[in-house]
Amino acid sequence: xxxxxxxxxxxxxxxxxxxxxxxxxxxxxxxxxxxxxxxxxxxxxxxxxxxxxxxxxxxxxxxxxxxxxxxxxxxxxxxxxxxxxxxxxxxxxxxxxxxxxxxxxxxxxxxxxxxxxxxxxxxxxxxxxxxxxxxxxxxxxxxxxxxxxxxxxxxxxxxxxxxxxxxxxxxxxxxxxxxxxxxxxxxxxxxxxxxxxxxxxxxxxxxxxxxxxxxxxxxxxxxxxxxxxxxxxxxxxxxxxx
Numbered sequence: 001x002x003x004x005x006x007x008x009x010x011x012x013x014x015x016x017x018x019x020x021x022x023x024x025x026x027x028x029x030x031x032x033x034x035x036x037x038x039x040x041x042x043x044x045x046x047x048x049x050x051x052x053x054x055x056x057x058x059x060x061x062x063x064x065x066x067x068x069x070x071x072x073x074x075x076x077x078x079x080x081x082x083x084x085x086x087x088x089x090x091x092x093x094x095x096x097x098x099x100x101x102x103x104x105x106x107x108x109x110x111x112x113x114x115x116x117x118x119x120x121x122x123x124x125x126x127x128x129x130x131x132x133x134x135x136x137x138x139x140x141x142x143x144x145x146x147x148x149x150x151x152x153x154x155x156x157x158x159x160x161x162x163x164x165x166x167x168x169x170x171x172x173x174x175x176x177x178x179x180x181x182x183x184x185x186x187x188x189x190x191x192x193x194x195x196x197x198x199x200x201x202x203x204x205x206x207x208x209x210x211x212x213x214x215x216x217x218x219x220x221x222x223x224x225x226x227x228x229x230x231x232x233x234x235x236x237x238x239x240x241x242x
Contacts, residue, residue: 018128019206019222020240027124028132028226028236029077033066034118043072046086070120074113077122082106098186112183114234121226121234131184132226133176134234143171150178152197169233174198176235177223181209184221184237198223209237 012027037043047055047068055067072086078101079086090102101109110125116136123132144167147156155174159167177198182191201207203225219241226234 012124014226016206016224016236018125018238018240019208020220021127024125024127026128026130026236026238029073029122029124030228031073031120032118033069033115033120037069037072041068044068046072046075048087048091066115066118070113070115073120074111074122077124078109078111081109081124094186096186096188098183112180114180114183116232119228119232121228123236125238129184129239131180131182131237132234133179133183134226134228134232135172135176135179137168137172137231137233139168141171143167147171147174150193152194152199154197155199158199172233173203173225173235176233177201177203177225177237180235180237181221181223184239201225203235206238 013030014028015025018024051071055064058064075086078089091099092102093099108127110129112123112130112132114121114132114134116134119134121132121134123130147159178193206222206224209221209223219239221237221239223237226236228234
């Protein structure tokens, strides 16, 4: 199959200048798994043996097909950046499962992939560690119950003071800010979500997460919200420490 006419491969959806280093940019690519792909079997040839094993372990056919598409999406875009055959790219996995490029000759390229429902979002940086998260704004969730378990006291009180769609949208914006940071750090569910307060971030421009030092993280991380339509919330986090 020729991939040269795939629209999401030609250019990123948007770019963000990196704080403290505006000569460098983070590139964001997005796609819709239900609309933007041909037959998913066209992408299966790009997957590694390990990825095929992971795909076969999935129970439902839709999950299998979406896994093939999302991994093909990742490999094609990374291959374009690295100027390599996407089938030849090697990945390794950090302690908590974060995928990274395995070969040292890939340079200092960082990436992070997120998906929710049919949407996938990929962030790429040539020099800085990054995390990205996208979430479908699901009206069925019990936002206050989750907030009381995973959010700071200030964040939970902020949600309690709102109602309806405003509460729902704030919840998912807070959640994606936290999740993008955790994914960037490479931490799992053991991360102390409650000790990071993202409720005061502007969202429209980079904000520093200076309170990371309170949990022993001396890195200088920044966060920004990513516009993604009414039904989704998304956020991006970047490490700007030396």
